[in-house]
Amino acid sequence: ITSLYVRCMNGETRTMPKFIKGVTRVDVRGTFRPDIMRTLQLFLEQGLLEPEPRKFLRAHFLSQPKPKEPGLWAFYLNVEVVGTHQGRAARRTFRTTHPGMDQWGLGATAKMTGIPASIGAQMLAQGKAKAKGVVAPEACFVPEEFFRELEKRGIKVHETVHEEGYV
Numbered sequence: 757i758t759s760l761y762v763r764c765m766n767g768e769t770r771t772m773p774k775f776i777k778g779v780t781r782v783d784v785r786g787t788f789r790p791d792i793m794r795t796l797q798l799f800l801e802q803g804l805l806e807p808e809p810r811k812f813l814r815a816h817f818l819s820q821p822k823p824k825e826p827g828l829w830a831f832y833l834n835v836e837v838v839g840t841h842q843g844r845a846a847r848r849t850f851r852t853t854h855p856g857m858d859q860w861g862l863g864a865t866a867k868m869t870g871i872p873a874s875i876g877a878q879m880l881a882q883g884k885a886k887a888k889g890v891v892a893p894e895a896c897f898v899p900e901e902f903f904r905e906l907e908k909r910g911i912k913v914h915e916t917v918h919e920e921g922y923v
Contacts, residue, residue, distance in 0.1 A: 771892035778839060831868040845920040855910045868911065875905045 769782045835850040903913045
């Protein structure tokens with residue numbers, strides 16, 4: 757198993773269709789090291805990812821000593837958008853890269869969560885938000901500007917475009 761679909765409460769699954777024209781469905785999928793994926797598959801098959809068992813598992817795992825991390829790993833974010841562009845079937849894929857463990861250590865997940873949040877807060881403070889009030893990030897910021905800010909901090913967003921008839 758290399759990826760696993762898990763029902764999750766990520767806000768973008770509900771907000772993106774409201775703020776991005778033409779978006780009708782947003783799914784969130786995650787992948788981890790193979791040993792973690794095997795464990796998650798077992799939990800899924802045994803019904804342990806439902807809300808009540810999940811609360812127990814979370815509390816249990818958080819109370820355990822931190823395991824030694826095997827090998828090189830990173831936080832991986834991949835966004836795939838499927839639809840049409842100028843009347844043709846199209847798919848755009850955005851993926852992120854960031855500094856390796858030699859620079860970020862075991863903090864990749866924390867940094868890939870905290871850095872974008874920090875950029876958003878800084879852009880709000882600088883008056884760079886496109887909308888006022890409580891709105892989703894996709895309705896608030898210019899993506900290219902946000903991506904440039906990410907890159908200044910070592911996080912790169914790579915885009916691949918596939919259109920019908922093109923390889």
